[in-house]
Amino acid sequence: MRVVGVIGAGAAGLCAARHALASTGLSPVVWEKSSQVGGTWVYTPHTGKDQDGLPIHSSMYQSLKTNLPKEVMGFPDFPFSSDKEESFIHHSDVLKYLKSYTDNFNLNQCIKFRHHVELVSPVVTDDGTTWQVTVQDLDTKTSSTTVCDALLICNGHYSVPRMPQVKDIERYKGKQVHSHDYREPSPYKGLTVVVLGAAASGLDIxxxxxxxxxxxxxxxxxxxxxxxxxxxNMRQVQGVVSALDEGFVFADGSSAQADVIMYCTGYEFTFPFLTDECGVTIENNIVKPLYKHVINSTHPSMGFIGIPFQVCPFPTFDFQVRFFLKMLLEVTLPSKQNMDEITERNLNEQCSAGMAVRHFHRLGSQQWQYNDDLANLSGLPYLPRAIMNLYEAVSAHRRREVMFYKQSRYRITGPESFEQIRSGTSWER
Known part of the structure; x- marks a missing residue:
């Protein structure tokens, strides 16, 4: 049996374990530093450090509901239960779904809970690269090393806050908070708050x-x-360019006093356990050298699941995992040079279309072609077009009616169709 190591038992890691377990000749082992599955979907009211002195992983806040309908969120072979009428569900319901997925595919047998990955290093031979993975048992404080024939990195990228550089921020006397540490609104009662960033978390918070x-x-x-x-009591202003003692200056030259600035500015890709010999770098928010956003082209027995963002995450994880395993077991990959040339060409094409380099992993509407490409390479059926159609409709609705779109309910009615069965406004498909 070939051992496939999996770092993390969030949605991506569970998906990796599920398909590795179902593959002939593979034996998955998953290391998870917490005591349960779910990754970022495991809510905690705490911030800062956990009981083991490690940084709190989850960025979940108390009332969060998904900004995608559950009808597009599920793994392709395991849809969300229709028992819940709402389309936009509470984070606890997503965690229940992941636990049900774990039970359904008997994944607990593969998972070593409360095991923290400390170090990953490659062992290169004429037959390819294997991986030495050193892990600490957080209960016994002892470390052990496992040799893996392949390794999937599923540690998530919504845990390490990205903090912007704000001119003169040292002058500011108010409170600075990143959305990673936001849990509920009561501490901000009666205050003036600048929320920097208007992506999903910025809008919701x-x-x-x-x-x-x-x-x-x-x-x-x-x-x-x-x-x-x-x-x-909410208004839009341009981006913050500098700080004052009591507030901020915006890009149009206007200014305002504020008691708090809330940074909803995203997260960093971090893999602190990878040694330099793994050959992975992060440059301008791009994880390199990844073929199809997944395979480490220097050592193709290492894959990364979940790097792309602004996607339907669980379906994308599924395509990525199955693509990686197909390449591992059955398909001869292009040469490293060819893989890197393909990646560079994709980057140049996206930049020519107006995308900033740092947004290379932000797929958005490109996710559908990306998933189709992985399906073609892996011999998999395409994701039903109803998923794309509903995702795109909700994206447009969210932008027009951000206060109300989560009141809507949807139902998939066919391979390409959906219907809205409840609307909180007059909007109609």
Whole structure:
């Protein structure tokens, strides 16, 4: 049996274990530093360090509901239960789903809970690369090393805050918080809060803060204002360019006082356990050298699951895992040179279309072609077009009616079709 190591038992790691376990000749072993499956979906009210002195992994806040309907979120071979009427579900329901997935495919047998990966290093021979994975048992504080024939990195990328450089921020006397440490709105009652960043978390947290804050200033650099009704105590301003003692200056030269700045500025890709010999670097927010955002072209027996963002995550994980295992077991990959040339060509094409280099892993509407490419390479059926159609419809609805879109309910009605069965507004498909 060939041992496939898996780092992390969040959604990506569970998907990796499920398909490795089902593959002839493979034996998966999953290391998970917490005591349960779920990764970022395991809510904790705590921030900072956990009981073992390690950074808190989850960025989940107390009231969070998904910003995608459950009808597009499920793994292709394991849809969400239809028992729940709502389409936009509470984070605890996603955790229940992942636990059900774990039980259904008997994955607990593969998982070593409370095991923290400390070091990964390659062993290169004429037959290829194997991996030495050193792991600490957090209960006994003892370390052991396992040799793996292949390794899947599934440690997530929503845990290490990306902090922007704000000119003169050392002058600012107010409170600075990253959304990673946001849990609930009561500490912000009666305050003026600048929320920097208007992606999914920035919008959701701003709306929640507006229920208790004196004022919320949603600061972003989108070329146009978000065309949605907002609460009366919430307004859009341009991006923060510098700090004052009591507030901030924005890109149009205006300024405002603020008690708090909430950084909804995303997260860093980090793999602190990888030695330099693994050949993986992070440059301008790009994890290199990854073929198809998955395979380490220097050592193709290492794969990364879940690097792309602004996607339907669980279906994308499924395609990535099955692509990696297909390449591992059955298909001869292109040469490293060819893989790197393909990656560079893809990057240049996206940049020519106006994408910033740092957004290479942000797929958005490109995710559908990406999934199709992986399906073609792996001999898999395509994701039903109903998933794409509903995802795109919800994305447009969210932008127009950010306060209300989560009240809508949907149902997939065919391979390419869906219907809206409840709307919180007059919007219709």
């Amino acid at each position: 701003s709306l929640e803060l507006a229920t208790v804050a004196k004022e919320v200033l949603l600061s972003h650099n989108f070329p146009l204002p978000i065309p949605s009704e907002l609460p009366p």
